[in-house]
Amino acid sequence: MNCLFFIHSMRAGGAERVTANLASHWVERGWEVTVVTLESREQDFYDLPLAVQRVDLNLAEESRDPLDAVINNLRRIAALRSVLRKIQPDVAIGMMSTAAVLLLLAAWRLSCVTIVSEHIYPPMIPLKPMWERLRRWAYPLAHRVVMLTIEGLDWLSEEIPKARGVVIPNPIPFPLHSSEPLIEPDSVIEQGRRLLLAVGRLDKQKGFDHLLQVFSHLAPSNPDWDLVILGEGPLRTELEFLARQLGLQERASLPGRAGNICDWYQRADLYVMSSRFEGFPNSLGEAMAHGCPAVSFDCDTGPRDIIRHNVDGLLVPNGDVAALKDALEYLMRDEKLRKQFAAKAVDVRDRFSLEKISEMWAALLNELQHEALESGS
Template identity: 50%
Template sequence: MSADRVDLMIVIHSLRGGGAERVAVDLAAGWQARGCRVMIVTQTDDSQDAYPLPDGVRRSALGLAGDSTGPLGALWGNLRRIQALRRLVRRHRPAIVLGMMTRGSVLAVLAARGRARVIATEHTHPPGQSLPMFWQRLRRWAYPRADAVVALTRGTAQWLDEHLPGVHAQVIPNAVRWPLADGEPVLEPPRVPGRRRLLAVGRLHPVKGFDGLLHAFSQLAPLFPDWDLTILGEGAQRGALEALRDELGLAERVSLPGRVGNMAAWYGASDLYVLSSRAEGLSNTLIEAMACGLPCVATDCDTGPREIIREGLDGVLVRPADDPDALAAGLTMLMADADLRARLADRAADARDRFGTMRIMALWEQVFHGRSV
């Protein structure tokens, strides 16, 4: 067998941060540990990677990232990406090509169909996805031609089945890495005696609903003077969120430290986790928080939280999703009741098993070998 051959080729735009990018690295590590030869193919190089590759996992950077100018430029750029990926497939002859997210999945089908087993994956819920019509049409063509299509949630799988004729999507949630591994940057959480922390984590992006969370917390701050809110993450909305925080008079009660790599320490130093998203694929951070034994309040957006939280048993779901008053009411229930927080936290830790790596890897193995999950 050729020494240049790989068993699994994972196609993704970059490793700059995000749920799908972390899943790509975790899958690469898991299969490499099982003796497989794994390659991750990205459009970008490693200069801005948020997730380092495990030893033994190869990286091929196509160097074809960047915005295109106009429809013709976009078409030419994608043709170059397909050609470059096709050359890699011919050279390394992977048994499986795994596309991550819509664009990576479409490129994988176009480049590797007929040469390898091709698996497409959706990591967001399409109705809440901002995807150009060009890519929507390509997805409609490509996904029925993949050997398998995988979604993170039952809701997304149902949408794919209903809107893409010929697709029968399977559901594999993200795994939680337990114990959580530390990475860079390391920032120790402040621990102030007598203060309680409400924690939120995610990209500083409108879809995460942090503006609504700030409005909800502004109602709660006078009622719970010993609670503070920390929002971890980075993104384009930082300036707007900081301005809103200050406008609401919360500068002393709300902090936005940025992105941190030592998440276990922050979960451990918090009393309650909140997910305020308007839309979610699944939510790695919600699973992590529960695995760390944190009681959680989450908005009941179309997909994601309702397939993680077992309502009334290990967390609270808030309806409607984009309503600061409803979010404030859900948070009040737990912020005011330490016994309820403790009861929910005890069962939240079940997430370590429900979303454990061994269970999730077994589901992927079935798909890789052509069996239904």
């Protein structure tokens, strides 16, 4: 099998991590794999095996105005089409909405099977009007559109009924490998103190403003617990200011992005997800794979697919900060229950194993190749 991924970049992010995981797994199986990005590989966060062919188009510059945007996107389509003609993949996968649209346009009338892979619940991040129109036109051209959850598939069926959708969740690989930058937990949290951990991009989606407010109410009655939020993003200054405003300078830390995230999952006593929305949150699954009990807002979409309520974690109504506080305090004060949930949390290693999810992808690719042969396309 000759497979090509097209994605905006390989910076730190969920879709990027899935791309790296699948690409690495498939080359181990003897497949030919190419990863193509608009950004330069100099911006890559995830390492790829040498067997993975890496192509960077270096066409990610921002557009100055609508005409410039059209010209830039035509250049991207032409460059990607040239790569597709050269590599001649059996299957080309567009990771996330705009990259998928560009791929479908670039692959027009070429012989490869095309797949769209969405990595968020689309209603929560509406595209700009032009991209939305292009998505509605282009997605039916794809041989399949892969959604992460049933809710995502329902949205696709309602909004783009001619698109042919299927559900494949993200894999949750275990164990995780470390890479730069390294931040040792002991450099941030004193030994013997309890760690409430959150991981994600410092943006509005992740709801860390809510989490800091919740922890400010928990900290006085739980003096042996500290909060660490790992990640980077545009709201760093705002969140650091909020932490100071809430008097959490000594109890809440935002040390940055850690390439040794596995060390943090192993150090954590409890994991929390405060997101306003998700697609299929990798960090939640990874934390549970390392034996972290978890508390999460029951947001659209993903947490309810990963957490089994009252089995390996707790779900609370989306946006209900009082309920999030109560659930966290309940587990922070009950070590026995945390251990009980932790023992069940590791089931995600099998439920969403890289091998199992890869087989779902392989079955889909084989099905599509068979369909293509039958149709003569």
